[in-house]
Amino acid sequence: MVALSRYDNGAEFFDPASDASFTAQELVYSGQRFLLVTETGDEDGGQHLFEVEENSLAHVASDTIIDLETLFSPTISSFADRFNRNLSCQVSSKDDHELAHDMAKSLVGNYSSKSGPDGGNLACVWAVRRILKKALGRVVHKSDLTTTFENELDDCFPDDLPESDILPGGIVISPTTWKKVGSKIVRVGTGHVGILGEGSGDSRLIYSNSSSKANWAQNFTVGSWYARYRDKKGLSVHFYPIPFYSLLSS
DSSP: OBOGGGSTTGGGGSOTTOSOEEEEEEEEETTEEEEEEEEEOSSOEEEEEEEEETTEEEEEEEESSOOHHHHTSOOOOSHHHHTTSOEEEEEOOHHHHHHHHHHHHHTTTSOBOTTSGGGGTTOHHHHHHHHHHHHHSSOSOOOSOHHHHHHHHHHHOOSOBOGGGSOTTOEEEEOOEEEEETTTEEEEEOOEEEEEOSOOGGGOEEEEEETTTTEEEEEEEHHHHIIIIIIITOOOOEEEOOEEEEEOOO
C-alpha cells in the first residue's frame, strides 16, 4: 500500500471532509503505472483508477469496482449485447415488484456480501442484482458497476420518474460520478444502489448493502439517501421500476 500524499496532487481528488477511508496500491498494466484507490465508507464503497505520470495522478475511471481487463478491452454496453440477443425492455409486473420487495425486506441482516467484491465493501450492485435474481428467478443485470447499471436502466426507462411512481421493490441509484468544487479542485463522488421499500416521501424505506457490515440492511430512507448522495456528494438520484427483458420477434 502507498500513501496518497506521496503524489504531488494526490489530495486534490478526495474530499478531506469525507467520512470514508482510502487505501491505495500501485500496479503496472501493459507497461503503464497505475494507482488503484479503494474507498471504504459505512454504507458505500468504490474504486478509483489513476494513471501515474512522473509524480502526479491523472484520473482514468471511478466506479463501484474497477476491473482493468474490462476497462481496457472493447466493452459491451447493453444487456442485449451482453447476451447477444435482440431484446425489448418493459416494466416488470406488480407481482414481480412485490416479490422483490418481500425478498429485500426478509433478507435484512441475513444476506452476507463477504463473498462479493472486496469482501462486501464494493458489493452494492452485486447484492441488488443477486437479490433480484433470487426473488424473480431471472437475471436483471450482469455487472457490478453503478454506472453500467444506471446506463442500462436509463436506456430502458429514459423518462425521469418520480419516486412516488415506483412500486416497492423498484430501484434507487446514484451512479458514481466526478464533480468540480469551485473552479479547479476535482473530487470523487462514490455512488450506491438500493431497493425501494414501503412508505412515502422522505420517510420511505430503502434497502441496500452495508459496506462496513458486509450485509444487507435497511440503512436508508429516501430522505437520508437524498441527504447523502445528492446534498453531500453532489450526485444524481434516479428511481426505476424493475426492468423485464423479452425477445423481440424476428
